Amino acid sequence: MKKLISLLLFVLLTACFSCNENNTAEKPAENDDAKTASLLNDTASITLPEISAYLEKVKTTLQQPVPVLLFQDSADQMMKDAETICLSNADFIKYLRDSISKNAFRNEIFNIYKARESDFNKTTKGFCTDGSCYKVELYNFALNLTTVGLVNVNSKQVLQVTHVPNTQPEIPQHLKTIAIHIAAANTEVQKALGFKPGEKDAVMSATKTSLNRSRCERSLHLCVAPTFVKGEKALWTIVDLTELKVAGLRWTNVGSAGPESNVTLRKIENETITECFCKTELNLERNGWKMNYMITSSDGLRISNVQYNNKPIVSSAKLVDWHVSYSDTEGFGYSDAIGCPYFSTAAVIAVEPPEITDLIEDGKKIGFVLVQNFSSERWPQPCNYKYQQRYEFFNDGSFRVAVANLGRGCGNDGTYRPVIRIAFAGDSQTFDEWNGTAWNNWTTEKWQQQQANTSYTKEGYLFKISSQNGLNYYVEPGRGQFKDGGRGDRAYTYITINKPGTDEGETDLVTIGPCCNADYRQGPEKFIEPTPESLSGRPLVMWYVPVVRNDDTKGNEYCWADSYVKNGVYSTRSYPCFSGPMFIPVK
Numbered sequence: 001m002k003k004l005i006s007l008l009l010f011v012l013l014t015a016c017f018s019c020n021e022n023n024t025a026e027k028p029a030e031n032d033d034a035k036t037a038s039l040l041n042d043t044a045s046i047t048l049p050e051i052s053a054y055l056e057k058v059k060t061t062l063q064q065p066v067p068v069l070l071f072q073d074s075a076d077q078m079m080k081d082a083e084t085i086c087l088s089n090a091d092f093i094k095y096l097r098d099s100i101s102k103n104a105f106r107n108e109i110f111n112i113y114k115a116r117e118s119d120f121n122k123t124t125k126g127f128c129t130d131g132s133c134y135k136v137e138l139y140n141f142a143l144n145l146t147t148v149g150l151v152n153v154n155s156k157q158v159l160q161v162t163h164v165p166n167t168q169p170e171i172p173q174h175l176k177t178i179a180i181h182i183a184a185a186n187t188e189v190q191k192a193l194g195f196k197p198g199e200k201d202a203v204m205s206a207t208k209t210s211l212n213r214s215r216c217e218r219s220l221h222l223c224v225a226p227t228f229v230k231g232e233k234a235l236w237t238i239v240d241l242t243e244l245k246v247a248g249l250r251w252t253n254v255g256s257a258g259p260e261s262n263v264t265l266r267k268i269e270n271e272t273i274t275e276c277f278c279k280t281e282l283n284l285e286r287n288g289w290k291m292n293y294m295i296t297s298s299d300g301l302r303i304s305n306v307q308y309n310n311k312p313i314v315s316s317a318k319l320v321d322w323h324v325s326y327s328d329t330e331g332f333g334y335s336d337a338i339g340c341p342y343f344s345t346a347a348v349i350a351v352e353p354p355e356i357t358d359l360i361e362d363g364k365k366i367g368f369v370l371v372q373n374f375s376s377e378r379w380p381q382p383c384n385y386k387y388q389q390r391y392e393f394f395n396d397g398s399f400r401v402a403v404a405n406l407g408r409g410c411g412n413d414g415t416y417r418p419v420i421r422i423a424f425a426g427d428s429q430t431f432d433e434w435n436g437t438a439w440n441n442w443t444t445e446k447w448q449q450q451q452a453n454t455s456y457t458k459e460g461y462l463f464k465i466s467s468q469n470g471l472n473y474y475v476e477p478g479r480g481q482f483k484d485g486g487r488g489d490r491a492y493t494y495i496t497i498n499k500p501g502t503d504e505g506e507t508d509l510v511t512i513g514p515c516c517n518a519d520y521r522q523g524p525e526k527f528i529e530p531t532p533e534s535l536s537g538r539p540l541v542m543w544y545v546p547v548v549r550n551d552d553t554k555g556n557e558y559c560w561a562d563s564y565v566k567n568g569v570y571s572t573r574s575y576p577c578f579s580g581p582m583f584i585p586v587k
Helices: 002-013 036-041 049-062 077-087 173-185 187-193 270-278
Strands: 107-114 133-140 145-152 157-165 208-211 227-230 233-240 245-253 282-286 289-295 301-308 311-326 332-336 348-350 355-361 364-375 384-394 399-409 414-424 430-434 439-441 446-449 463-466 472-476 492-497 540-545 560-566 569-575 577-579 582-585
Touching: 049 173, 077 107, 077 133, 077 145, 077 157, 173 187, 173 233, 173 245, 187 227, 187 233, 187 245, 270 289, 270 348, 289 364, 301 364, 301 384, 311 384, 311 399, 348 384, 355 384, 399 414, 399 560, 399 569
Parallel strands: none
Antiparallel strands: 107 133, 133 145, 145 157, 208 332, 227 233, 233 245, 282 289, 289 301, 301 311, 311 332, 311 414, 348 364, 355 364, 364 384, 384 399, 399 577, 399 582, 414 540, 430 439, 430 463, 446 492, 463 472, 472 582, 492 540, 560 569
C-alpha cells in the first residue's frame, strides 16, 4: 500500500515539483525555518487513513475520461445536476490535461452553490429568473487555475465559463479536515506545541495562505494554515495541499486575551442575515442618494446602481479580499474573504445586518453611512478577525468607500491590504493624475502607489474621474485627514477596463491575490498584464489597495483589539485602522 501511495504521489506531483540541474528535489531557501528539512521529510501524514482514502479517489479519477474528482461534500440533486452539466461542457473542461502529453492533471470540484444576485452580470442576469442557476468551481492543482461555471439546471445550459489563472477557490470541508490531520500528525508540530493537537484546537484552518520562498509561493501551490494558539503565541502550520504535507512552521506573538466570548450572546442571526440580505438586493433612498445593496458570497457588502440627484455615479463597489501578511522577511499570512454566513466561501462572515445611520459633524447632519461588520466566530481571541465596511454619503454629493480592520488577528506584526473595487457608471470615462503642476491623463491601464513624496493639489486631491454623463469627481486618498484614526493609506491604485461579460469582478470573485506579496502584485494587476489596453472611450474600474500596518504598542495600538476587565467581567477594546478614498464632486 505504501508503495502504491508513493507512486501515486509521484504521478500527481511530478508537474509541480521544482528540481535542480541534478534532478533532485529543490532545497529549502537558506533562511527557511531550521526544521524545514525534517518537516518535509515527515511522512506521518501519508499513512493517515483520511489521506490514503483521498489519494485512492484521486488515483481513480486520473484514469477517468473526464479526470475530475467530483464534489465530496454533501450535495442535493440540483447541485449534482449542475456538476454534470458543467463537466459535459467543452469550455469548462478545457484545461483538464496537459496539452502535449495529454496526461491528466489533478482536478477537483471545490464548491457548488446556488447562484445569487451578486453572481450575475448584465449578460447572464435574465437567464435565471426561475432560481435554477448554480455556480460550480473547479480547481486545477497542477496549473493553479480556477474555473467557474454558471449553469441553469432546468434548461441544462452553461451560461458562462471563466478561467482565472493563479487563483484558488475557498477549500471544501474535506480538505480543511485533511489539512488539520496533516498538521496534527506532524512530529515537529507536536514537539513545538508540547502535545498532539486535535481538530478543535485549530483555527483559520480553511483560509488560504502562503509562505515566501517555499513551494506555496514559488510553485503557487494550494496552501492553508491550521493555527494553534498556545499562551501568548500562535503556531502557524502551513500545509501544502498540493503535496499533502507540512511546508513550514512559524510562530507569531498574539498577546493575552480574556476568555472566549459566548457566541450565543452575540448578535449573530445567521439565518435572518442570509435570508434578508444575501439572496436579493435591497433598495436605499436617502438625502438625494439612491442605490441597491446586498451582502455577497465573498466580496463583502456590495452597493450598485448608485445615483445622486438622479445622476448615475457608481455601477458597483465592493471589498474583494483582505490580504494579511506577517513578517516582512519571511512572508506568510492569510487571504481572507468576507461575506454571507451560509452558502458562502467567506472566511470571515457577516455577524449582524447592515446598519444605516446619520453622519453628524458639529451637531449637524451632513449625510448618512451604510455600515457592515464581519467577524470570526471567536473574536477577539487571537487568530480571529473583525472587519468593517463603511460607505459614507454626504449631502453635497461627496462619498467615501472606507474599510477597517478592528483587530486582533494572528500576530502583532501584520500588514493588511484590503482590495477595494469601484466600477463607475456609464459607458466611458477618463482618468487623470495630479503630477504636481497639472492633471496628467492615463491613456492605458496602469497602476501607481501613493508614496511619501506623492504630490497632491492644495485640496489634497490626487486623481480625477470624468465622463460626459455628469460623473466628475476628484479622488482624495487617505493621508490621516479623515478624523477616523486612519494613519494614511499608502495605497496602490489600479485602473482597468470594466468588462461585464468576463470574470474581472462584476460578479463575486474568488481570492484574486496571494496574502503576502509586498509589492503591486495584489490581484488587480492580473487584469492589466501582460498587455495594458487603451482606456479611450471605455468604462473604467478603480481598484484601491491600502497598505496598513498593525501595532500593539501600549498607547499606540492600531489594527488591534484586546480584552480588559470592566465591572468584574471581560470587555473588548478595539483599535480600528480605517482606510479608503474620498470622492468629491468637481464644481
